[in-house]
Amino acid sequence: MKRPSDVTQEIASLSRDLTSVLKVLADRGESALPAEPESAAVAVSPVAVVETGMGEIELPPTDLGKEARMESLRQQAMECRRCRLAKERQKVVFGVGSSSARVVLVGEGPGANEDRTGEPFVGRAGQLLNRMLATIGMDRKEVYIANIVKCRPPRNRDPEPDEIAACRPFLDAQLETLRPEVILALGRPAAQSLLNDQRPLGQLRSVVHKLGKVALLVTYHPAFLLRNPARKAAAWEDLQLLVDVMVSKGVCGALPEPWWRP
Numbered sequence: 001m002k003r004p005s006d007v008t009q010e011i012a013s014l015s016r017d018l019t020s021v022l023k024v025l026a027d028r029g030e031s032a033l034p035a036e037p038e039s040a041a042v043a044v045s046p047v048a049v050v051e052t053g054m055g056e057i058e059l060p061p062t063d064l065g066k067e068a069r070m071e072s073l074r075q076q077a078m079e080c081r082r083c084r085l086a087k088e089r090q091k092v093v094f095g096v097g098s099s100s101a102r103v104v105l106v107g108e109g110p111g112a113n114e115d116r117t118g119e120p121f122v123g124r125a126g127q128l129l130n131r132m133l134a135t136i137g138m139d140r141k142e143v144y145i146a147n148i149v150k151c152r153p154p155r156n157r158d159p160e161p162d163e164i165a166a167c168r169p170f171l172d173a174q175l176e177t178l179r180p181e182v183i184l185a186l187g188r189p190a191a192q193s194l195l196n197d198q199r200p201l202g203q204l205r206s207v208v209h210k211l212g213k214v215a216l217l218v219t220y221h222p223a224f225l226l227r228n229p230a231r232k233a234a235a236w237e238d239l240q241l242l243v244d245v246m247v248s249k250g251v252c253g254a255l256p257e258p259w260w261r262p
């Protein structure tokens, strides 16, 4: 049992605490103690929101279906001014391809032709990419093609880290929606960004990386191969590795022999 002096000290202590609380509330302009929070009222937002520090993107509900989700994201990208690349762009290049694609190709950013047409990988680099896909028995329509930034960097420079960070929620939402089995990163900026690994491209290719549960492979950007045709043999090896991974994941059956050998 507490002695009377202990009880007096306890009341004095509680009184001091209460005085402090009331002073804080008075400083905030409040005249009453806050009510108990209501329980069991869980608000379910129809959309998730990704805060980038430069504005928000709304992630469409998963029950919308892939095509509707991608369209919702595309509409948001069309109006996006989250980074400085919005200033000089002609068109936002969101991405193109099948919403049921199990293979996604990711480049670094739009060039002049893409900026003009709004479609990724057009022009000579796009034609080479189409030929590369054809050699492994795939058509451009079967894959999804996107970039790590959706607007053209001036004079085709590499995208800056803050531009990549600003645009990354779009790519992440695209990948989350498509849920591919395999991602092929085209070129150093795309590979380094996706893998969060700053090693040179030569050290990132020839390896099956993991991005969550997704296999991620790396090869040269077709525009680089146009300037450096001697690297096409190495890109060919990367495509063979891509096919091996696709076959192992059941993305395609074994291709007829000798499909790549002369």
Ligand code: SF4
Residues within 6 Å of the ligand: 077, 080, 081, 082, 083, 084, 085, 086, 092, 149, 150, 151, 163, 166, 167
């Ligand atoms: S690059 Fe991406 S983040 Fe920057 S303005 Fe274009 S869509 Fe927005």
